[in-house]
Amino acid sequence: MNHFEIxxxxxxxxxxxxxxxxxxxxxxxxxxxxxxxPQLREITGSTSQALIPKLRKLEADHLIETKEHEYFLTSAGKIVASGIADSFVTFWTINKFKHFWLRHYLEEIPIPLLKEIGCLYESEILKNRGMEILNIYNNQLKMIKEADHIYGISSVVTKGDTDSISERVKEGVPVELIVPLHVAEELKRSPYLKKIEALKDYENFKLMVMDEDIKVGLIVTDKRLSLNLYKKEGIEYDISTGLFSFDSKAIEWGEMLFWYCKGKADFIKFQ
Structure with a gap:
């Protein structure tokens, strides 16, 4: 039976x-x-006469129960209420950032994480505008500088990112990075090769490669999330717009995306 039939x-x-x-x-x-x-009256702005028939219906459906004049969700009610709450948060998140989703390539984000997109509702979209042509880049460098641990997925590589990451590794901060093949090849060339090789003896640094194009730019720290995507056609990486969040649920979502990609990546063994 499919969802429509249900x-x-x-x-x-x-x-x-x-x-x-x-x-x-x-x-x-x-x-x-x-x-x-009385609490339900205050929350809903409704009278007891309006509330009581609704409460009785939910009791008859075994979604709520009463104990000493207090209403609780049953076990089944918790499942239903949680599902309703999640659906509203998902729709709200899609609507809040609809231009961001519509203008970017989402196909590389796994379906289970797209279903949890509501975790990103306490986020903000930052853009490079006017004099702030490096707004996204500077915010990401600030994240790296303030982090106690760093997980990253890099679809592009820059000298500034490499220098900032190298500095934190040498300070003892745990850093794990995942790159696609084309970035791994770029890291074998100047000026990146020497910087990467200088980190090979640091046990707090792990570099991994995926044999497919990730099309995601992700930085997750203990304090913040940064998410960049490719533009709608999936060809050009968008460095001008990014989603940022301090929220714990957003950070957890970013960590799940990182662990998903890590499960498909191989460690680079330094020679």
Missing amino acids: YKKMDDDVQAIYRSRLLTEILLSLNEGSKKL
């Missing part, structure tokens, strides 16, 4: 929740913790 069979129950502001607000509020009726 929806058609469940349409009354599913649509009832999304169609009713009160049912949705009750589930979302209880998803954050148990509530008493």
